[in-house]
Amino acid sequence: MQPPSGPQPVRISSAPGRLEATVPLLESVRDAVGDVPALLALARSVGRTAPRPGDGDTAHLWELLASVTAVDVAAGRVLEPHLDAVAILAQAGAIAREGSGTARAATGVVPAAVPEAADGAWGVFAAEGPGLRLEASPDGAGGYVLDGSKPWCSLAAQLDGAVLTAHLAGGNSGDAGTGARAAFAVKLRDPGVSCETPQWSSRGLREIPSGTVHFEGVRAVPVGGPGWYFERPGFAWGGMGVAACWLGGAVAVARDFGSALAKAAEGGREPDQVALAHLGETDRIIAALTGYLARTAARIDAGDLSGSGAWSEALRVRGAVAAAVERIQAMVAQNLGPGPLAFNEPYGKRMADLSLYIRQHHAMRDDAQLGALTLKGDRSW
Template sequence: MKVTPDRRAPRAVGISSTPEELAGLGPLLLAVEANAEDVPALLALAREINEIVPKPGSGQTARLWEILASVTAVDVAAGRILEPHLDAAAIFDQANAQARTLPFTGTWGVFAAEAPGLKLTARNAGGRTILDGSKPWCSLAAQLDHAIVTAHLDGVGRAAFAVDLHADGVSVADPDWASLGLREVPSGTVHFDSVPAIPLGDTGWYYQRPGFGWGGMGVAACWLGGAVAIARSFEEALQKAADGGREPDQLALAHLGEIDRTLEGLRAYLARTAARIDAGELSGSGSWSEALRVRGSVAAAVERIQALVSQNLGPGPLAFDRRYAKRMADLSLYIRQHHAMRDDAQLGALTFKGDHAW
């Protein structure tokens, strides 16, 4: 007898776990669904699950990515909210003992973006590190307690620092967020005026650690979850039409088949990559090359799946199905964290130096 899954309940996204293991994510996904668009509640949930979510490289990297993908499949913005907090916790775990003088409490973001005309600098003042300047693309800064930020040190590169966002000298500019995508996650500029901070690792450590690539792949796991959600919307729309007597035509079935093999390929790729991380095979400089491959592969798949589904379903759900329209808008903006051909150019430069297996 064929058992039809309850499509009303949020479903996990598997990478390497069994269906029985995935079922254990049910309570978390129900909580995400119940609190979608409620940023304080989702941040509280991020704090709550931090102690039980595996860290990358801990032997359960695939499980971490399943959690990120599954949360994002329920609500893309929820994945965008939870992922930076969990990434910050992982960075703390990777940092040296000196960095742990600051307890990991409250809610956290990771602000490492750069933009023309804006610069955050770090200087030593009487044995303390002081931050001055501005940092762009600081998601939810007004609602977070702390952040890991990257800042320039005079003439020696960049380093990472932990900073209290409630400290004197921190001001969050209104981002004037115009996007209809990720409306719950505005990303504006934060200004720092003589703000004390705690170093996390030495100069360059933030970018050189294997965890930098691992974190980038965690974001790709979120993108995968968004793609799965779009694919599920498509499958459900076809099934609903079939239930009403209109069977899918060959074009719709061909596109559904392409989506299926694309997602299956990505799940296998992520499972294999997670296993390599846990086996210590991606603990050196090659971790960033692999991150670029993973992110590029997932980003291209997301955009292809969005295009196929949008072409098949037409304007109707974009205009009248709020959940579908929000998911498409959220994912379209989220995926732009991938820099497309510029990231491929970076990968090509590493490939040209011989950093490849073929």
């Protein structure tokens, strides 16, 4: 059995013919591995036509994310936040377009103030860090001014804009109004923005360093009102999109495994029962995950995950995929041994990139959050 000669898409539920149409994109991603400006250009291009979560084609959006990540994990890490930013701005724009009175009540700005991400490369920065705080103060003209620092801002120096969260000045973090966190759109080319170059010692995601960005008097446009960024169902949908990327990385590792076993068999070394058992387990894990994501995407598009249960489902999806990634990586590494990690650059890069990427999942802390929601009755069993 010879492995495919070129990059192959990851199927969740689309017809094979539709997935074949993505192969030219995947070939472009393969040719751009390690070239962040080229990957950002591809992200901008994909962002103009890619489905948005909840608009009726969520499964195909996740197939795009998974398929790109299966080619190169760092490429998926570039694409996902840009598509997330495009979706966030579209969701906020939809609120604004309901009418100027509704929009002003919901967002504090007139509809025309909601920007678009069509002409640049965008990121999403929502992390917090000890000793760092970004505050937003009204500028008196319907906008805000940002001052302070934001950690974990991936590729900030190479992006045109970002959707980020900041604390509204003048209150406590628990307030519903001032002091709460809100989302803003900001131009990262503003002279008041300075990006630290982090000392990135990890082997994983070397192309995607995440440093601290400092803001001094930087104008920003509100995107939704206080708390809207976290309360909207799109927050959960975006979190599941990240899990689709993790799935793509796991599929690529599984393909590496299958190709290695097939090559060994062609050379006269048939896989033993342990290797076959691990390959079988890998197959059923991926089959279960793709089925789960297909059903979840359909529920999103049907409106079943637009309320309070969306985040519980996101925690289930993310936890299931993260656990599967770690299991598949462990089985493949045990079977293939140190050789490919030491001498096979694409395999070693993929394993290192994926190991770092899934640390966005908070393991037992996310399970504890899910357990608390389950205890409140948010469960189907």
